[in-house]
Amino acid sequence: MPPKKARIKDIAILAGVSIGTVDRVLHERGEVAEKTREKVMRIAKDLDYSPNFIARALKTKKRLNLVSLLPEPTEDNPFWIKHPQGMERAINELDPFPVNLSQITFDLLDENDFQKKADRVLNLHPDGIILAPIFKAESISFCEKLSKRNIPFVFVDGFIKETKFLAYIGEDIFQSGRVAGQLTDMITPVKKDILVINLARNIQNVHHLNNRTQGFLSYFPESGKNKGNKLNISIPNTASEKIKQEVDRIFHKNPDIGTIFITGSKSYKIADYFVSEGIHSVNLIGYDLLEKNVAYLKSGIIKFLIGQRPEEQTYKGVKKLFDYLSLNKVPERIEYLPIDVVTSENVNFFL
Amino acid sequence: MPPKKARIKDIAILAGVSIGTVDRVLHERGEVAEKTREKVMRIAKDLDYSPNFIARALKTKKRLNLVSLLPEPTEDNPFWIKHPQGMERAINELDPFPVNLSQITFDLLDENDFQKKADRVLNLHPDGIILAPIFKAESISFCEKLSKRNIPFVFVDGFIKETKFLAYIGEDIFQSGRVAGQLTDMITPVKKDILVINLARNIQNVHHLNNRTQGFLSYFPESGKNKGNKLNISIPNTASEKIKQEVDRIFHKNPDIGTIFITGSKSYKIADYFVSEGIHSVNLIGYDLLEKNVAYLKSGIIKFLIGQRPEEQTYKGVKKLFDYLSLNKVPERIEYLPIDVVTSENVNFFL
DNA sequence: CTGAAAGCGCTTACAG
DNA sequence: CTGAAAGCGCTTACAG
Numbered sequence: 065m066p067p068k069k070a071r072i073k074d075i076a077i078l079a080g081v082s083i084g085t086v087d088r089v090l091h092e093r094g095e096v097a098e099k100t101r102e103k104v105m106r107i108a109k110d111l112d113y114s115p116n117f118i119a120r121a122l123k124t125k126k127r128l129n130l131v132s133l134l135p136e137p138t139e140d141n142p143f144w145i146k147h148p149q150g151m152e153r154a155i156n157e158l159d160p161f162p163v164n165l166s167q168i169t170f171d172l173l174d175e176n177d178f179q180k181k182a183d184r185v186l187n188l189h190p191d192g193i194i195l196a197p198i199f200k201a202e203s204i205s206f207c208e209k210l211s212k213r214n215i216p217f218v219f220v221d222g223f224i225k226e227t228k229f230l231a232y233i234g235e236d237i238f239q240s241g242r243v244a245g246q247l248t249d250m251i252t253p254v255k256k257d258i259l260v261i262n263l264a265r266n267i268q269n270v271h272h273l274n275n276r277t278q279g280f281l282s283y284f285p286e287s288g289k290n291k292g293n294k295l296n297i298s299i300p301n302t303a304s305e306k307i308k309q310e311v312d313r314i315f316h317k318n319p320d321i322g323t324i325f326i327t328g329s330k331s332y333k334i335a336d337y338f339v340s341e342g343i344h345s346v347n348l349i350g351y352d353l354l355e356k357n358v359a360y361l362k363s364g365i366i367k368f369l370i371g372q373r374p375e376e377q378t379y380k381g382v383k384k385l386f387d388y389l390s391l392n393k394v395p396e397r398i399e400y401l402p403i404d405v406v407t408s409e410n411v412n413f414f415l
Numbered sequence: 416m417p418p419k420k421a422r423i424k425d426i427a428i429l430a431g432v433s434i435g436t437v438d439r440v441l442h443e444r445g446e447v448a449e450k451t452r453e454k455v456m457r458i459a460k461d462l463d464y465s466p467n468f469i470a471r472a473l474k475t476k477k478r479l480n481l482v483s484l485l486p487e488p489t490e491d492n493p494f495w496i497k498h499p500q501g502m503e504r505a506i507n508e509l510d511p512f513p514v515n516l517s518q519i520t521f522d523l524l525d526e527n528d529f530q531k532k533a534d535r536v537l538n539l540h541p542d543g544i545i546l547a548p549i550f551k552a553e554s555i556s557f558c559e560k561l562s563k564r565n566i567p568f569v570f571v572d573g574f575i576k577e578t579k580f581l582a583y584i585g586e587d588i589f590q591s592g593r594v595a596g597q598l599t600d601m602i603t604p605v606k607k608d609i610l611v612i613n614l615a616r617n618i619q620n621v622h623h624l625n626n627r628t629q630g631f632l633s634y635f636p637e638s639g640k641n642k643g644n645k646l647n648i649s650i651p652n653t654a655s656e657k658i659k660q661e662v663d664r665i666f667h668k669n670p671d672i673g674t675i676f677i678t679g680s681k682s683y684k685i686a687d688y689f690v691s692e693g694i695h696s697v698n699l700i701g702y703d704l705l706e707k708n709v710a711y712l713k714s715g716i717i718k719f720l721i722g723q724r725p726e727e728q729t730y731k732g733v734k735k736l737f738d739y740l741s742l743n744k745v746p747e748r749i750e751y752l753p754i755d756v757v758t759s760e761n762v763n764f765f766l
Numbered sequence: 767c768t769g770a771a772a773g774c775g776c777t778t779a780c781a782g
Numbered sequence: 783c784t785g786a787a788a789g790c791g792c793t794t795a796c797a798g
Contacts, residue, residue, distance in 0.1 A: 775790105
């Protein structure tokens with residue numbers, strides 16, 4: 065049994081003051097004699113006082129005002145549709161506690177739009193922020209404004225270490241590349257070649273995807289058994305004609321490719337190409353449980369998808385902000401989520 | 416904005432009675448005129464009343480009394496050490512809400528001990544139970560007692576469909592066998608044989624493990640490319656001499672085994688044998704992130720471990736009981752957790 | 767600078 | 783059968 069929790073009243077009695085005074089001290093609302101303040105602080109510490117946040121929530125009319133700033137999910141980039149669901153689940157779970165969430169989205173391909181939306185976020189006077197730092201320079205300047213105003217922010221999807229983020233929840237990007245490398249090594253004949261494809265329309269993502277590529281390639285010299293060539297191309301324009309053109313070319317030069325690793329979430333585009341060309345003998349490994357990817361996983365064209373739990377990223381983001389702002393709990397700063405290895409046989413449990 | 420929540424007071428005003436009377440109606444504490452009762456009920460329904468459980472928690476002195484009945488983790492069976500951690504995490508998260516948890520454990524090899532402990536659980540007058548139904552017959556009789564007393568119970572690790580369980584949180588056992596089958600198929604040369612080993616000391620587990628074996632074997636005729644023999648043995652005595660004896664024998668008769676699948680959590684025992692015999696060419700696939708298994712996974716002797724999230728099973732079990740008992744939320748009855756595919760490269764994120 | 771009081775929405779005992 | 787009141791631990795405005 066834990067010892068009975070101290071209340072404000074207990075502190076007040078021991079300090080020989082009223083509970084109003086104790087409250088003023090604890091909330092640093094000033095207007096308290098220094099001597100009284102010290103006495104109250106000491107007693108609070110002695111009693112190991114922590115507020116009963118049920119009582120606080122019952123009384124307080126103030127709602128916690130959280131704001132998310134994430135990319136708008138689009139036809140071309142449906143990866144971002146899962147993120148809102150995680151936040152909504154967190155809000156529901158917190159239900160009787162007064163928490164609001166405003167979701168602001170920006171165009172994944174437009175830095176200016178990001179800046180505009182960042183300003184809008186600021187105008188909402190948020191208590192805390194959930195942010196995907198897609199555009200590095202613009203994100204840094206936004207984060208500086210937040211820090212100046214003492215508004216805590218958590219990153220999802222990636223983090224910028226130069227900023228004062230409260231927490232990051234997401235993938236260990238390099239390591240997820242290594243996992244892909246290991247799986248590739250397991251299913252690729254020793255003498256076959258391996259191709260890495262970067263399908264990134266916007267240059268900003270390159271850093272992110274590069275990291276995965278690094279991790280992927282690092283696996284082979286250290287731990288792999290594959291002896292084939294490791295090829296690496298980028299296809300910035302993801303229109304299907306362009307993809308056909310580029311992949312045709314590389315297949316022509318390298319007919320012995322055993323596995324293709326796609327570093328982003330658009331492996332279905334390569335799968336589309338395989339289907340239209342009637343290619344069956346090359347393995348595909350990609351990222352993220354988009355509907356189209358999952359369909360190709362189930363039909364066997366994609367062998368593995370790596371999942372990064374987008375829903376859990378934002379769910380935990382909201383929870384950490386709540387814990388920090390309402391319960392004064394300082395969260396683990398970097399929380400890497402497990403790297404999920406998803407196949408046609410276990411995919412249903414991840415949807 | 417949701418419409419403002421109705422309070423007991425609102426109902427009282429509309430019904431022209433006092434809040435005490437409303438409370439008596441809502442809690443079915445009787446002593447209310449039938450006409451009053453009906454009126455209050457109707458108004459409560461009209462206003463879509465639901466209690467503010469923050470206020471309730473603040474006032475109520477009654478603690479929720481949860482009890483778990485799980486196997487004792489042992490040297491020989493450390494699988495069960497993760498389960499308490501999940502429950503403790505749930506209790507911590509619920510913290511200011513008044514929830515107690517008593518953990519009762521039983522001997523995994525002794526039905527009589529289970530019965531004795533089940534009686535002890537009953538004597539604790541629990542409000543809700545978390546149960547691993549290892550012994551089928553004894554569990555059924557215990558569950559009947561619980562149902563008679565209106566005590567809700569959730570299963571982890573497995574479920575008995577003949578009982579009135581509130582919820583099950585755990586693996587889809589058959590499907591997890593299929594996942595193992597698929598992974599085996601991917602890493603085993605087409606012509607090599609495949610061996611399934613059942614390392615089960617107590618006969619009770621056979622049902623469980625059989626299910627995995629069924630799932631495993633079902634993969635090959637439907638979707639596999641492996642053409643080798645599928646062998647299947649049980650080794651009830653897991654002493655290392657016995658294992659050596661049995662595996663030696665089967666290797667002698669079947670020298671072309673490419674992969675061994677161990678249906679339970681003791682794959683490290685086969686790995687021990689591999690190490691002492693200097694065997695390197697056979698793949699090992701097993702279950703559960705026990706320390707010894709993880710060590711062999713990292714050193715490359717075990718290729719895959721399948722994880723069943725023991726910690727999350729009990730975490731969710733506690734949460735569901737709390738939601739049900741305190742918030743009147745009826746949970747999803749069967750919640751299959753994802754089947755985790757764990758390799759040396761992603762294992763650290765699962766520990 | 768400090769205290770006394772009201773009130774958040776509920777539960778509980780008591781008086782009638 | 784029903785109502786009025788106290789109190790859970792906190793916050794907030796007001797009086798002095």
